Amino acid sequence: MTPFTYARADAAEQALELAGGGARFLGGGTNLIDLMRERIEAPAALVDVSGIGRTIEETADGGLLIGAGVRNTDLAEHPLVRTRYPLVTRAIVAGASAQIRNMATVGGNLLQRTRCTYFYDVEGSRCNKRVPGEGCDAQGGFNRIHAILGASEACVATHPSDLCVALAALDATVHVEGPQGAREIAFGDFHLLPGDTPKRETALAPGELVTAIELPPLPVAAHSRYRKVRDRASYAFALISVAAALRVEDGRVAEVRLALGGVAHRPWRAHAAEAALVGAAANEASFLAAADAELSAAVPLRDNGFKIDLARRTIAAVLSDLSGVGA
């Protein structure tokens, strides 16, 4: 690692002061420390914010305000999360390992880098995230794990978070504080598609700090699932994941939330599929048709065409499971 200074902050205002607009904020460190050791990241200063915002509070309207410093394990374990937003618990325990979940913070989870093997191959590969403009070796390389939706010539990496897929389905809000004051960012606007500037991954302005994630009250979320398909049974990134909440009335879809992981540079809210589902008969044919509506925009690379059919079948399976019709 290149040398850096380290300071621990006990409150958001203090963190902003200590950072002075230039430091990187450190959460659990499970991604950033690794990237610093690989010399992909080389901040001159770290401000440790992992002790700030360790609480989960019920909001006046019945939602939840989750401090950015809450550990993934604590969020997964919280009784109100387990009962009201089970897809959040399911997504967290599907990710990483128990050790990493004990370390990782919710704020840090949002800010882990969207990455791929070429991003990590500093010596041997070109990557527009590391060196803007130098090219992307994943485009013509081994791209089995890469994006099928929303990718660009510049970058085809996927966002690795499981938790964020659940948060995308739930219309969460990200609370941030920065040199210009506090603001809220809708979760769907927080992560960016790569476009021509894949190095920029979020809507955060320089120096802004994520302080909390707010979940709105959402009764349908009590009936929700997260399913992750991966190359091994545990401790692996998603090839495809599906977060869904569903309410069926009189055999028809009354309300649905659907988001996909492993398919794009950001957690992918499946708006087209949701639009196709509302009012449709709650059966496998509708679920497959809705998946097709979402995936018609998919563009396969050399090695990842299988993801399109895998996503289609996983969406249908999860919705079938939630609706009780069987897959």
Place this chain on the structure above:
Amino acid sequence: MALIVNGIEAPPPADPRVSLLDFLREHRGLTGTKVGCNQGACGACTVIVDGRRVLSCLTLAVQVDGLEVTTIEGLGTPGSLHPLQAAFVEHDGLQCGYCTPGQICSAVAMIEELRRGLPSNVTADLTAGTIAATREELRERMSGNLCRCGAHNGIIAAIEDAFGLENAA
């Protein structure tokens, strides 16, 4: 401030780049904790910080200043093995032994997670107060600790034996 390593106060390193793993091994001489992948993928460096299992390779020593760190040396000694250490010997929970300190630290904290009702990826009912320590649960919960020798069957048997868990053989 100081880290408390196996009950003994230890001043944090002056250079913030020092990982907790290197701090334990190089600064404190506690070489029981092993360097595996050094990138958070294998679990060999697992230690317990304030009761929770974490990866010491991805932790800066300065991050845990003021906290209690327990390593394999803090769990048992050659003359007084931790029950899980003894069970690893009894059930051949190792071949080369390199992953063993991490496996044991991980399992000791894992049992506490299970007993307090923390769900895992294979827990069917998220609202259940108690979770049965099935082999499926134990394997999932130990998936962050790789064993290249493939001693996982012995590892699971040792955990079941040491913590009095009853599963059909």
